[in-house]
Amino acid sequence: MTRDLTGDALDALARWLSPHLGGDVRVALDGRPGSGFSAETVLLRATTADTEHRLVLRRETADPAMYPAQAANDGPEIAIQYRTMRGLAAAADIPVAPLIGYEDDPAVLGSAFFVMGFVDGWVPVENPPYTAAGPFLDAAPADRRTMIANGLDVLARLHRADRHAADLDWLVPPGEKPTAARQFAIWSEYADRELDGRDHPVLDRARTWLHANLPEGGEPGIAWGDARPGNIIWRGIEPVCVTDFEAVAIAPPELDLGWWLFFDRTMHEALGIARLDGEPDRAEQRALYAAAAGRGPGDTTPFEVLAGFRYAAIVVRAMNRRVARGEIPAAQTIWRDNPPATALRQLLDEIGA
Incomplete structure (x- = not known):
């Protein structure tokens, strides 16, 4: 079962982030963008001794997978996304968010998740349609x-x-x-x-x-x-x-x-x-x-x-x-x-x- 991202869960996430960011980390929630069904998306601010990092957490939900499996060993959809982004970062000439790390042990936050760097910009949304507003x-x-x-x-x-x-x-x-x-x-x-x-x-x-x-x-x-x-x-x-x-x-x-x-x-x-x-x-x-x-x-x-x-x-x-x-x-x-x-x-x- 996923854990609410408050109190102990934020502390657990901070401990998990520490070796990835190189020092003790304090974590605060920074919002939840409008998102689809395939995973939970949470914006974070993680602070080390002298640096503030804007991050995005993507966490597997308790729902069954949104999309059909391409192969029996696909794993959770959050793993599919992380593995794909990691591969594309290494081999494709397209911009993807910088990856911080992936965790499949549910003991940390209750389900698999990964963290990536926040990329500032705008997104053409469906509601209201980007062709009619924005x-x-x-x-x-x-x-x-x-x-x-x-x-x-x-x-x-x-x-x-x-x-x-x-x-x-x-x-x-x-x-x-x-x-x-x-x-x-x-x-x-x-x-x-x-x-x-x-x-x-x-x-x-x-x-x-x-x-x-x-x-x-x-x-x-x-x-x-x-x-x-x-x-x-x-x-x-x-x-x-x-x-x-x-x-x-x-x-x-x-x-x-x-x-x-x-x-x-x-x-x-x-x-x-x-x-x-x-x-x-x-x-x-x-x-x-x-x-x-x-x-x-x-x-x-x-x-x-x-x-x-x-x-x-x-x-x-x-x-x-x-x-x-x-x-x-x-x-x-x-x-x-x-x-x-x-x-x-x-x-x-x-x-x-």
């Missing part, structure tokens, strides 16, 4: 285009990283091949488990279409799993930190590009929000990625449908967890009726699926 809305048109281009350049650089050098081969079990078909199978099983017999017509339509139309995609490599502007910390229009790797996989790069483009749809068409001046449309974003990657991704439509299938299934999982926590009634229909499901239905209607 720095992205307030930016000059040319800056909006440059920001999206910069994000896609980060994505292309991640896809160029050597998964072997990043020590991420454990994401593919022996005897398995890191194909798009494998990802579809993983997420299809996940959707069935979370639906638990309930009807979800949009997911059913997508599944049927994907069975007939999902291509192989490009050469498999490191796939971020949740590639979107909101998982990047920005300083102005420059990406300064890439975050949230709990859904990481070894898969064709189109898995990520399809997710990026589908997420764009959820922030525009699904919410009835017009594209802003200077903001590249999805065709332009495909071209921006192709220029950064040095290869054309081809028709990304099947991977956008796969992204919508994944996203709609994740919402089912998220609502199941909220019901289990007692936060919402079991009779709610958010699991079926939500912006990602709307965006998926719109996309399926467009392609006649």
Whole structure:
């Protein structure tokens, strides 16, 4: 059971941090940013004799994993994120937060956790949508285009990283091949488990279409799993930190590009929000990625449908967890009726699926 981060728990964390920061440490809470379901996030200020460190604690929750396992030996999602960030810091040309350390002994804070350095900047949030409020809305048109281009350049650089050098081969079990078909199978099983017999017509339509139309995609490599502007910390229009790797996989790069483009749809068409001046449309974003990657991704439509299938299934999982926590009634229909499901239905209607 996780421990409240007060009193004895903060003292235990201070003792744990001391060898990592090089001296006696005093720790104080510094806030809790809005976060998703996969882990608890806590901001900290840790003070040694002459230095104050701004830190971020990510701690495993008591809930079952938010995302499907890529391999039996994945471990807790907090470990997946730490191992991935450590590998990317060593082998990828993308900015990640400086890692302080990882702890899997629940005796310290009640569950596994890791600590990383705080990276200052702003994050394009979903609520309210960054396309309707905040720095992205307030930016000059040319800056909006440059920001999206910069994000896609980060994505292309991640896809160029050597998964072997990043020590991420454990994401593919022996005897398995890191194909798009494998990802579809993983997420299809996940959707069935979370639906638990309930009807979800949009997911059913997508599944049927994907069975007939999902291509192989490009050469498999490191796939971020949740590639979107909101998982990047920005300083102005420059990406300064890439975050949230709990859904990481070894898969064709189109898995990520399809997710990026589908997420764009959820922030525009699904919410009835017009594209802003200077903001590249999805065709332009495909071209921006192709220029950064040095290869054309081809028709990304099947991977956008796969992204919508994944996203709609994740919402089912998220609502199941909220019901289990007692936060919402079991009779709610958010699991079926939500912006990602709307965006998926719109996309399926467009392609006649």
